[in-house]
Amino acid sequence: MTSAPATVYLHIGLHKTGTTYLQNLLRVNREQIRQQQVEFTGGPGEPVQALAVWDLQGRRPRGSDDGRIAGMWTGLVDHINASGLLTALISEERLSLSTLKQAGKVVDSFPESEVHVIVTARDLGRVAVSAWQETVKNDSTWTWQEFATAIKDPEMLARNPARNFWLRQDLEKICELWESVVPAARLHVVTVPVSGSPPDLLQERFLSIPGIDPASLSEEPLWNNETVGVAATEVIRRMNESLGGRLNQRQYDRAVKTTLVPLMARRTDPVRFSLPDEELGWVTERAEQTIAALQSRGYPVVGDLDDLRPRQRENRRRPDDATDAELLAASTDALALLAEAHATSWWVQKRPDAETADARDGLASKARAAVFRGQRKAGELADTNPVAARAMGALLRMRDRARLKARDRFKD
Secondary structure: OOOOOOEEEEEEOOOOOOOOHHHHHOOOOHHHHOOEEEEEEOOOOOHHHHHHHHHHHHHOOOOOOOOOOOHHHHHHHHHHOOOOOEEEEEOOOHHOOOOOHHHHHHHHOOOOOEEEEEEEEHHHHHHHHHHHHHHHEEEOOOOHHHHHHHOHHHOOOOOOOHHHHHHHHOOHHHHHHHHHHOHHEEEEEOOOOOOOOOOOOHHHHHOOOOOOOOHOOOOOOOOOOOOOOOHHHHHHHHHHHHHHHOOOOOHHHHHHHHHHHHHHHOOOOOOOOOOOOHHHHHHHHHHHHHHHHHHHHOOOOEEEHHHHHOOOOOOEEEOOOOOOHHHHHHHHHHHHHHHHHHHHHHHHHHHOOOOOOHHHHHHHHHHHHHHHHHHHHHHHHHHOOOOHHHHHHHHHHHHHHHHHHHHHHHHH
8 A cells, every 4th residue: 555755855945046947857867866766647548747837727728728737736746645645745836826726725635644835936036037038939029128117116016017016026935835835944035046156056955845856867958948138038029019919828838938949949049138227226235135134034954045135247238128130030039930840740740641643653753753853963063063053054054055956947
C-alpha cells in the first residue's frame, strides 16, 4: 500500500523569478529527482501541474476552453498522495495568485503531509521591466511609459496594468496570505542572485530546500522564457495593436508566444534593457519596505535579502528607446521568421501528393523534371561561377538564334 509524502513543498513563484527555468530543469530531470525520493508530477500520462492550478482557481484560457482542466487538481493530489515517495514538489507561479480560501484548500489537500511554501523573489527593478515585456508577449499594448506610470501610482492599483502587476509582485502581501495557512517557519524565501552571479546559484539555492542534489540533474532544459530585446518587444507590441485582440489565448500563444518570440530571441540585441534612472527612486523605496517586512516576520531565507535591492546595469538600454531603423529591421526579421515557420510546419504536415498519371506518362514527366532540375542547378551555378556564367550566356544566345530561325520559317 502506497503512502502520502511526509513533506510537500509548494513553489508558488513569484512570477518573473526564474520559475520557467527551474520548472523546465525539474521536468527534464524528473527521473533523477524521483531517485532521490522526491515526486515531481507531470510526466507522460500524469496530471499537469499548471492545468491543476488552473482547475483549482477556476481559470480558463481567454476566449476558449480546455477540456483537460476540469478535475486536474484532484488528479494531481491523488497522484502525489499515492506516490509512495518521501517528498513531493509542486512548482507553479500561479499559486501566488490564490485567494485565502484556495491557499487553504491546497494545504488541506495533503492532510498527512507537512506542507512548506517556497517563494522565489527578485529585485523589483528587474522584475518591473521583465513583467512589462511579459505583458507584451501576452498580447498587451501598453507602452513602457504607460506601464511604469500605472504601477507606481497607488490611485491606479485597481486597474490594469497595475492590478495584475501587484497581484503577482506584492511579495509582502503574498507571503502574508500563505503565512495564514502554514507557519512562518515553513515559508521559505529564496532570493534570485544579482546579475553577474554564477549561473547555477539560483538552482542550488532552490534545490537545497527539498533536498535535491544539483549535481544529479544532468539534463539541461531545452527551452527558457526568452527575452527579445528593445526593438523586437516594440514590434510585438505594435503587432498586438494591429491584431486588436482577434486571436483567443491559445491561438495567440501558438502563433506569437511559442513561435515568433523564441525565434526572435535568437537574434535579440545583446545589450539588455533595464529600469530607467527616473524610476529607481520609488522602486528602491518599495524594496526597502519589503526587505524590512520579511526580516520582521522571520521567514527562513536562502540567499541574501540584499539581492532584492535594485541595482542598475552598465551598458543597459531603456525599454522604449528603439530607433526607426531598428524597428524596421526587427519587423522585417519577424515577417521572415513567421513566413519560414509557417511554410516549414505546413510542409511537414501536408499530405503526400497523389500520383494520377499512368506509367508511360509518368516516366516522361519524370524525365522532363530531371532536365528542368539540371537546368536550374546550372543557372544557380552560373550565378556564382564565371566559367558557368559564360557557358550559360552561350546557351542563351543559342536559344535566341533557334527562336529567330523558327520565327522566320513560320513566316515563309
